[in-house]
Amino acid sequence: MTTASGDGTDKAFYVTTPIYYVNDAPHIGHAYTTVAGDVLTRWHRQRGEKVHFLTGTDEHGQKILQAADAHGMTPQEWCDHMVSTAWLPMLTSIDAANDDFIRTTQPRHTERVQEFWQRLYDQGEVYSGSYTGPYCIACEEFKVPGELIQPGDLCPIHTRPVEMLSETNYFFRLSYYADRLLEAYRSGEIRVEPESARNEVLRFVETGLNDISMSRSTFDWGIGVPWDPAHVIYVWIDALLNYWTAVEGSAEYWPADVHLVGKDILRFHAVIWPAMLMAAGLPLPKLVFANGWLLVGGEKMSKTKLTGIPPQRITDHFGSDAYRYYFLRELQFGQDGSFSWESMAARYQSELGDQLGNLASRLTSMVGRYRDGVLPDAVIDEGIAAAMVTARDDAEAAIDRLDFQSALAAVMTFVRIVNGYVTEREPWKVAKDDSRASELDAILYTTADALRAMAVLLNPVMPKACAKLWQQLGAPGELADARVQKVADEHLPAGSNVVKGDLLFPRLADEGTEA
């Protein structure tokens, strides 16, 4: 468990988010997936593993071209603008520690995409054909006739008329891989989770696959098909490759350990993408995990209808730590979940302020008052030590299932236990009796050491607050170097300087409730 990827090799634990379409304004749904990936990688880092976390932007396709035109820019200028003003700032606001940020317009991507498809073309995986059907420009997709809204043949997503389009383009023989895909799901060569997502994929592939068009010729904002300059590669077929191109296909990173995706793009990642890799003879990603939608006020946010909430609006008020905590604690990862400003405020105050933050205040204040800020020499209480082990074990197991909610619940249970311990042992009464000095020492030491463990276990989720806590406890060394596996074996040294610093999660003015 302590080696790089758990299997004794040098391979990094490689996690990806979807690459986000630059035309969208970043909303909390995008940030949710990114936070999950970030916490997952930070957790593995806290184990001492080598990790690699990739996110980025998807920049080709007809919609980009249209948006650029509308703004009087070239497509590249438009993408540059969106990346620098919207997408990179989003990562900053949620405190994402991604190792790389790939853009599909970068040469490192476009050149490898062309090499990849040239290879498949040469191998006979691609053939020329034609397709005619109703096409929605906004979706950049052909629609199934039955799903159009009547009257008027409107796109069900955009409620705008579709156009009948006939294209001669290139097809990838996806159908050829149906059986091999099924075998890969069943053998566990590639896992698709949660179970609902796996079921969907299995049923879908079991009923047979159609070959898919991998090129477009009605516009030119895309990566050129290397053997036919009149075509560009279909944006999805281009975008999926980012996970591989970003790491140059290096065995140090590839295959990816986890692709985090939204449930709407599950099939691209669990069917088309692995088939592409099979065709190229490359290893498959180990896990595709689909998370659900964020509902706001009971309704889903829409990428295209601009009803999304920008993450900054929340982080400006609550801070990035609370933001990261809230979404992973409140929602069951993999299912749809609800966001509300009220529940965010309630979690913040109750769990972060009243339980965790206040516990730190209680301890630092008492060590200051009763022991002049010097941590006494004592041994940690056995019951608390046992609870610490339980919290760590439960959290570790949950993280391995990508069950962030349970992982955080496990740590918060520990916080509750320690608050209860302090209340029960009544150190403020013990302090009045000099003959009970060693008892007081034990209570203070136990509480301080429990807080130390909390800082380690919560650092992947709330790095800023945990750094503060680490410092207030006078803990030695770098928090980043504290191994989660050893959290119950290492202890604060006696004599540490404990200081009551700024509140970890101060009470916030009750504002912004209009959300």
Next chain:
RNA sequence: GGGGCGGUAGCUCAGCUGGUCAGAGCAGGGGACUCAUAAUCCCUGGGUCGCGAGUUCGAGCCUCGCCCGCCCCA
């Protein structure tokens, strides 16, 4: 139309292969305490488990039908 998933206490949700599975947290009510961010700790939950049938000795948990919500269907 087809496929997948969900509909459990006021709110957000747990409930694995059917028999303490009717639960947790928050909110609300009562009490204790004062180290602390008016925080903490203890006690307190009687909700047709979407609706209607069925299988079973016994069903949120299985089957069928229906209603509602969400995702997907180059």
